[in-house]
Amino acid sequence: MRNILVIARRELGGYFATPVAAVFIVIFLVLQGMLTFNAGDFFGRGQADLVPFFDFLPWVFLLLVPAIAMRLWAEERRLGTIELLLTLPLTETEAVIGKFLAAWAFCIIALALTFPFVVTVNILGSPDNGVIAAGYLGGVLVAGAFLAVGSATSAMTKNQVVAFVLGVAICFVFAVSGYPVVTDFLNRNLPVLSLIARGFSVIERFHAISQGLFSLSDLVFFVSFIGFWLFVNVVAVDHRKAS
Amino acid sequence: MVALIEVTGLTKQFGSFIAVDKVSFRLNKGEVLGFLGPNGAGKTTTMRMLAGFVTPTAGSAAIAGHDVAAEPVAARRALGFLPEGAPTYPEMTVVGFLRFTARIRGYRGAALTSRVAAALALTELEGVRLQPVETLSKGFKRRVGLAQALLHDPPCLVLDEPTDGLDPNQKHEVRTLIRRLAPEKAIIISTHILEEVDAVCTRAIIIAAGRVVADATPAVLAARDPSGRLEEVFRAITRPAPLAKAA
Numbered sequence: 257m258r259n260i261l262v263i264a265r266r267e268l269g270g271y272f273a274t275p276v277a278a279v280f281i282v283i284f285l286v287l288q289g290m291l292t293f294n295a296g297d298f299f300g301r302g303q304a305d306l307v308p309f310f311d312f313l314p315w316v317f318l319l320l321v322p323a324i325a326m327r328l329w330a331e332e333r334r335l336g337t338i339e340l341l342l343t344l345p346l347t348e349t350e351a352v353i354g355k356f357l358a359a360w361a362f363c364i365i366a367l368a369l370t371f372p373f374v375v376t377v378n379i380l381g382s383p384d385n386g387v388i389a390a391g392y393l394g395g396v397l398v399a400g401a402f403l404a405v406g407s408a409t410s411a412m413t414k415n416q417v418v419a420f421v422l423g424v425a426i427c428f429v430f431a432v433s434g435y436p437v438v439t440d441f442l443n444r445n446l447p448v449l450s451l452i453a454r455g456f457s458v459i460e461r462f463h464a465i466s467q468g469l470f471s472l473s474d475l476v477f478f479v480s481f482i483g484f485w486l487f488v489n490v491v492a493v494d495h496r497k498a499s
Numbered sequence: 500m501v502a503l504i505e506v507t508g509l510t511k512q513f514g515s516f517i518a519v520d521k522v523s524f525r526l527n528k529g530e531v532l533g534f535l536g537p538n539g540a541g542k543t544t545t546m547r548m549l550a551g552f553v554t555p556t557a558g559s560a561a562i563a564g565h566d567v568a569a570e571p572v573a574a575r576r577a578l579g580f581l582p583e584g585a586p587t588y589p590e591m592t593v594v595g596f597l598r599f600t601a602r603i604r605g606y607r608g609a610a611l612t613s614r615v616a617a618a619l620a621l622t623e624l625e626g627v628r629l630q631p632v633e634t635l636s637k638g639f640k641r642r643v644g645l646a647q648a649l650l651h652d653p654p655c656l657v658l659d660e661p662t663d664g665l666d667p668n669q670k671h672e673v674r675t676l677i678r679r680l681a682p683e684k685a686i687i688i689s690t691h692i693l694e695e696v697d698a699v700c701t702r703a704i705i706i707a708a709g710r711v712v713a714d715a716t717p718a719v720l721a722a723r724d725p726s727g728r729l730e731e732v733f734r735a736i737t738r739p740a741p742l743a744k745a746a
Contacts, residue, residue, distance in 0.1 A: 258602075258605075259603055262602040262603050266588075266599050267594075270588065270591075273591070273631075273700040274590055280592040292517070335586055335589070336585045336586035337587065339547070339552050339561075339583075340580075340582055340644075340647070342551075342552055343550040343552050343575055343578075343580045344575060344604070345573065345603065345604060345605075347572065388518055498554065
């Protein structure tokens with residue numbers, strides 16, 4: 257556990273020691289703000305809630321979270337520091353979890369910086385802050401899910417661009433799997449898979465959570481999803497570390 | 500006497516290519532082993548297997564009695580390892596990087612501070628302690644890698660080309676350091692500089708095409724050639740076969 261925190265601390269420091277942190281946070285806030293205000297018609301709706309904000313959040317994450325994750329392992333391999341890291345007295349699982357937690361903490365920091373939206377709706381009306389809190393919790397879970405995928409793809413290659421594209425592609429599959437275009441197609445051809453696809457839809461679960469409908473099964477899903485991809489990550493690190 | 504480093508039939512195969520072929524040796528406290536061989540002979544792969552970075556195809560390796568496959572964390576605790584090229588995190592400061600490795604090695608508080616200070620002093624890095632590693636010259640970077648390997652005062656040291664990129668003065672200092680540490684440790688250094696073997700090693704192993712082709716003291720090895728020069732022996736042993744015949 258101690259080693260996990262030491263790794264996480266170093267990794268989080270790494271984000272802020274390079275322009276990565278500033279660039280990511282600025283782009284995230286600008287993109288999220290523009291989509292919420294313009295495309296989401298934040299003021300025009302005349303409602304004191306963050307529905308347009310949370311509608312766009314997973315799609316912004318889909319693009320930006322794999323960008324945060326892509327350096328986690330690919331950069332270690334490129335610099336050769338993976339040889340140093342994995343010959344220190346710690347297990348690969350500790351290193352994988354530590355790096356994941358650092359990236360997750362970074363996403364949570366970025367998400368926390370959207371607090372002016374919460375302040376705004378509270379000044380303009382009386383929103384249900386419980387629902388907003390649920391939305392943020394859902395956002396944290398979606399970020400974790402996409403990060404786990406991105407971290408695993410980062411461990412599969414030395415090339416950060418490949419890690420990014422692969423990460424976005426896999427996250428996209430889990431994002432749209434609950435959409436009618438996918439489920440209708442599956443319903444017609446493979447009805448069994450239709451239900452499974454909906455079950456694996458990260459965005460569908462996020463929408464339920466962001467409406468305040470937080471169930472234990474959603475929590476179990478996200479925890480298992482993250483756990484599975486971190487396991488893939490450990491296997492990928494172990495298999496490809498010296499290649 | 501229990502060997503500090505014990506390697507038995509260590510083999511690594513990449514596809515059909517055998518990088519390391521049944522390498523075996525034992526190293527006791529006080530020995531400094533010079534690991535010699537042409538590029539691609541399998542030196543780095545052997546060292547990576549010792550450090551637990553590469554998984555052997557066959558055979559075993561133990562550091563201070565801990566098998567690197569069965570007890571990897573215990574084995575790595577007893578080992579100071581300088582990887583090839585001395586990789587470090589470029590954005591970290593020298594002291595930040597050393598504090599990070601010290602924390603992973605379990606040091607906290609005053610013990611951590613004194614360990615880092617001792618490592619900085621040993622490798623003469625105090626002057627650049629607050630500089631980001633990426634701003635340092637190649638020689639300094641290597642010393643940062645060396646500081647990291649020495650930080651926990653391990654019984655075993657495996658150093659892959661510790662003097663590569665250093666100027667003659669720095670080379671001399673590193674050799675002096677290795678000689679000073681030698682009585683209490685088992686040390687393996689890989690090098691292309693044969694004079695280094697004369698200067699610091701009590702024993703030399705020459706490896707060619709993944710196999711150990713010579714294992715003796717530098718003096719005994721040098722005596723194999725009428726010239727008495729290690730370089731000639733090295734060339735005779737490791738040259739590709741047709742050339743050796745022609746000679």
